[in-house]
Amino acid sequence: MSTPLAHSRILLGVTGGIAAYKACELTRLLVKAGCEVRVAMTAAACEFVTPLTFQALSGNPVHTTLLDERAEAGMGHIELARWADAVLVAPASADFMARLAHGLADDLLATLCLATEAPLYLAPAMNRVMWANPATQANRALLESRGIALLGPAEGDQACGEVGAGRMLEPAGILAALGKHKGPLGGVRVTVTAGPTREPIDPVRVIANRSSGRMGFAIAAAARAAGARVTLIAGPVALATPRGVTRVDVETAADMHRAVLSALPSTDLFVAAAAVADYRPAAASAHKLKKTADTLALALERTPDILAEVSAHRPRPFCVGFAAETDDLLANARAKLAAKRLDMIAANRVGDGLGIEQSDNALEVLWDEGARSLPRASKEDLARELVALVAERYRLIHPLKEDPARHAQD
The missing domain is CATH 3.40.50.1950 (Flavin prenyltransferase-like)
Structure with missing residues (x-):
């Protein structure tokens, strides 16, 4: 409450x-x-x-x-x-x-x-x-x-x-x-992750992905407008910090993992919009690798599953995940929703001009007992729709107390 x-x-x-x-x-x-x-x-x-x-x-x-x-x-x-x-x-x-x-x-x-x-x-x-x-x-x-x-x-x-x-x-x-x-998320402490991570191969080269961070930044802005106190943990992107949002910049998946765990004690609602690398080089070279052979083999290791760890944490925040898929969108999103025990998941298709590096998007939002389609729109408009839906679901679990003014003389 x-x-x-x-x-x-x-x-x-x-x-x-x-x-x-x-x-x-x-x-x-x-x-x-x-x-x-x-x-x-x-x-x-x-x-x-x-x-x-x-x-x-x-x-x-x-x-x-x-x-x-x-x-x-x-x-x-x-x-x-x-x-x-x-x-x-x-x-x-x-x-x-x-x-x-x-x-x-x-x-x-x-x-x-x-x-x-x-x-x-x-x-x-x-x-x-x-x-x-x-x-x-x-x-x-x-x-x-x-x-x-x-x-x-x-x-x-x-x-x-x-x-x-x-x-x-x-x-x-x-x-x-x-x-x-204050809005539908008044009094709620929201942590949003956004953007890619970059995993170093050597001091010059990295493994990264195409995420622009625009969706996560738009969600942070929409949550702030809905009355939340927002912490935005951002990978390397060239985006301005939304007004009234506290920003934490990170580079690697390990950096993002540490930042999320640090924010977790003061997080009521967690939105994992970042495209975090699933794998990183097992050993980054301290020196630039020279082009001496026709092929180069890199040993990769798994990065921490930040969203799964947050969802398993006690006390547990309300958890919203993202699923970017090229195939079997709904089936894969449902599987991720169940496997990580999330409250909600927002799924979108990527590739062929969809989702990543685009100014617009479309989402399929799923939860255990329901779903809602959010048609293609600008990421800013889509973020406002998503945040309104998340607030609606959040308040079913965490309803507001009676108006404190009614008990002002207690």
């Missing part, structure tokens, strides 16, 4: 306003939902609530100053921005919304919001007249047009004694809204 936000890294920004006290309860609820929380406060926020309060509630040091030498020597503002799976500013004052809308980076929190690639959420809190002001509404529209999500505001009694829109959503409501935005 998991919550939509379990295992998520939430950077909570707190701006100046009386609603800052509610951010304390929000921090508690986020931690209770299984999040790792780090807090960044503006100078004005520190006038309402002390950083020590948030440190005690989150269990992490609080960040307050852009040019703090100790912070810059440690995580630093760029590292903090990249660390986050989501940035949530609650409360978000009218002043902060205005500065963010116009790209100012005059304090730590505004800089973090500009430097992050993570989804950004604002929970506005201000007087009803300030909220209704055309300037604020223009800033709201501008922020939303850039993909920034606004959670609230709510209507009701305000600290100034007036009643109307502008009140910050209650912490439980923010938690519930944030969870809904």
Whole structure:
């Protein structure tokens, strides 16, 4: 069982306003939902609530100053921005919304919001007249047009004694809204392997395959868009890292084996899209082999079966394999599904312009009690369809808990 936000890294920004006290309860609820929380406060926020309060509630040091030498020597503002799976500013004052809308980076929190690639959420809190002001509404529209999500505001009694829109959503409501935005794989830790491996014959020559890595990279991007925290273990390919994805580069099957085992303790769902070499030279030469004979015999040995080892591991992640076949596609895929005890397998034909080194593909997705055909499409579109299907099957085994906001007062 998991919550939509379990295992998520939430950077909570707190701006100046009386609603800052509610951010304390929000921090508690986020931690209770299984999040790792780090807090960044503006100078004005520190006038309402002390950083020590948030440190005690989150269990992490609080960040307050852009040019703090100790912070810059440690995580630093760029590292903090990249660390986050989501940035949530609650409360978000009218002043902060205005500065963010116009790209100012005059304090730590505004800089973090500009430097992050993570989804950004604002929970506005201000007087009803300030909220209704055309300037604020223009800033709201501008922020939303850039993909920034606004959670609230709510209507009701305000600290100034007036009643109307502008009140910050209650912490439980923010938690519930944030969870809904996370996607079908919210809170799930996904590890994807992609690309080929290269097995050295000598310092110059290798045994490799034609995999471009595009399908695996597209799956990593689709899983991230579905709310997962994604680690991408990539063989030697010339592809850009998908936004918000942690990338680990490897060369050989042994390298990939070590990287996967290292990631396994923090993996809930494993997608083996890489074309890992089945065999490698038994002994790679330390020196370039000279062309002295008409033939050259190489002794090959099996490489570790990474997918089978992951599937046999306890505790075991949800395992999705790939089968690239030239013949008997469904029969071979079913055999691999059973032999390696996988949860799902995605099978595709290769050769004659299909699959490998192509921009599109088609998949037959199989599991013990069913199957689904995904027709030929771009690998990016196909990856989104596959991830949606994988999420659907994953949630049958690992359903979400009840909305934690319903138990916010437990």
